[in-house]
Amino acid sequence: MENPPVTESVDLERMQRRLDEIMSIGRTEDGGVTRLAYSKEESTAFDFVRSELDDSIEIRTDSLGNLYASPDLESAETTLVGSHLDSVYNGGRLDGALGVVVAMEAIDVLETGETSTAAPPTLAVFRGEESARFGCHTIGSRGALGMLTVEDFSRTDQNDVPLWLAMQRDGHQPSDLSEPMLDLSRIRRFYETHIEQGRVLVESGDDLGIVTSIRAPVRYNVTVEGAYDHSGATPMGLRADALAAAGELITAVERVASDTDDVVATVGDITARDGAINKVCGEVAFPLDIRSDEVPSRDEVERGIFDEFSRITDKRDVSVSKAEIDRSDPVSLSESAIEELTGAASVTDAEYLQLPSGGGHDAMNFQQAGIPTGMLFVPSVRGISHSPKEETYPESIRSAAIATAQVLSTPDT
Numbered sequence: 273m274e275n276p277p278v279t280e281s282v283d284l285e286r287m288q289r290r291l292d293e294i295m296s297i298g299r300t301e302d303g304g305v306t307r308l309a310y311s312k313e314e315s316t317a318f319d320f321v322r323s324e325l326d327d328s329i330e331i332r333t334d335s336l337g338n339l340y341a342s343p344d345l346e347s348a349e350t351t352l353v354g355s356h357l358d359s360v361y362n363g364g365r366l367d368g369a370l371g372v373v374v375a376m377e378a379i380d381v382l383e384t385g386e387t388s389t390a391a392p393p394t395l396a397v398f399r400g401e402e403s404a405r406f407g408c409h410t411i412g413s414r415g416a417l418g419m420l421t422v423e424d425f426s427r428t429d430q431n432d433v434p435l436w437l438a439m440q441r442d443g444h445q446p447s448d449l450s451e452p453m454l455d456l457s458r459i460r461r462f463y464e465t466h467i468e469q470g471r472v473l474v475e476s477g478d479d480l481g482i483v484t485s486i487r488a489p490v491r492y493n494v495t496v497e498g499a500y501d502h503s504g505a506t507p508m509g510l511r512a513d514a515l516a517a518a519g520e521l522i523t524a525v526e527r528v529a530s531d532t533d534d535v536v537a538t539v540g541d542i543t544a545r546d547g548a549i550n551k552v553c554g555e556v557a558f559p560l561d562i563r564s565d566e567v568p569s570r571d572e573v574e575r576g577i578f579d580e581f582s583r584i585t586d587k588r589d590v591s592v593s594k595a596e597i598d599r600s601d602p603v604s605l606s607e608s609a610i611e612e613l614t615g616a617a618s619v620t621d622a623e624y625l626q627l628p629s630g631g632g633h634d635a636m637n638f639q640q641a642g643i644p645t646g647m648l649f650v651p652s653v654r655g656i657s658h659s660p661k662e663e664t665y666p667e668s669i670r671s672a673a674i675a676t677a678q679v680l681s682t683p684d685t
């Protein structure tokens with residue numbers, strides 16, 4: 273039997289209130305939020321979510337501090353739905369929190385309504401999704417899925433506190449992490465709603481996005497070495513200027529990636545070591561981030577960039593070395609989950625579009641663990657994210673909650 277649509281029961285005001293309350297935890301002076309992985313603020317946000325759950329909901333916290341809540345935590349099957357509550361430094365109010373609030377709303381609507389669910393849904397809220405504090409991403413979801421490594425635990429924050437110690441200080445005792453902490457055989461799907469963090473939806477004018485794949489980066493730390501010299505005493509023709517060379521290398525990165533449709537390459541930072549106004553700079557370091565949802569085209573851009581690096585450094589008499597720090601595989605999300613979300617989006621009034629995700633999310637780990645996974649995006653107003661100015665449209669929040677409640681109520685076909 274077909275379930276009635278859940279459109280009427282979704283309560284936008286309740287979602288806005290929950291977003292505001294989460295926003296007030298770790299709020300910064302200029303209207304952003306700092307709620308870092310395994311910080312007091314992140315824990316307080318988890319406490320808030322617990323306090324909002326109905327008495328009929330069973331709650332479990334695993335040894336990493338991830339939260340699971342369901343009408344029946346022991347059911348033979350479940351669909352997980354959720355996101356994260358940590359943020360970058362001075363981030364926005366929607367990254368992570370929106371996915372949690374939308375999931376809570378969908379579960380509330382299904383619990384109190386007439387709609388039957390295919391399997392009792394489980395709210396899943398993960399710790400430490402952002403790499404802002406420890407330099408490693410999706411800590412909670414990778415831990416839950418048995419994907420965390422020993423190296424991850426020894427990563428330190430800017431005060432040299434290692435991840436394992438931050439976890440302990442927050443009251444968690446992670447144990448045997450080589451195995452998933454979740455019983456994967458119970459989980460039929462994972463769904464996550466997130467703010468897009470790009471401009472595709474605002475430019476197309478759609479209210480909702482259905483994510484087809486998640487782009488993955490290859491990342492390097494690049495060092496350019498030339499020679500330090502006096503800026504007044506060294507003729508232009510006798511210099512090995514590492515900073516001027518870096519300028520040329522960085523524009524080469526931009527040029528090579530601009531020749532493609534589906535690869536993006538970025539140098540987001542630069543350090544001129546021991547630089548000064550009266551010196552020719554002898555050593556420069558910068559990071560390089562190349563992403564695509566297709567490995568062959570990403571490989572081609574990577575080769576193209578390094579060919580240009582060789583050409584430029586030969587010409588300029590400087591040397592370049594590069595240390596690879598990440599090589600992740602792009603993830604194609606489940607066809608069946610995409611189909612279910614597309615069907616659910618058509619129940620809402622929203623205009624929707626399929627698109628790839630530029631950023632990484634907890635969802636990619638679930639798909640990699642073999643669980644059919646789907647993601648919904650709401651538009652980023654002016655494309656802004658990881659900023660106090662991050663915003664979306666109320667109607668998109670409402671549509672995301674309706675679509676999420678709808679997929680949770682859709683029986684298996």
Ligand SMILES: [Zn+2]
Binds near residue numbers: 367368401
């Ligand atoms: Zn996020």
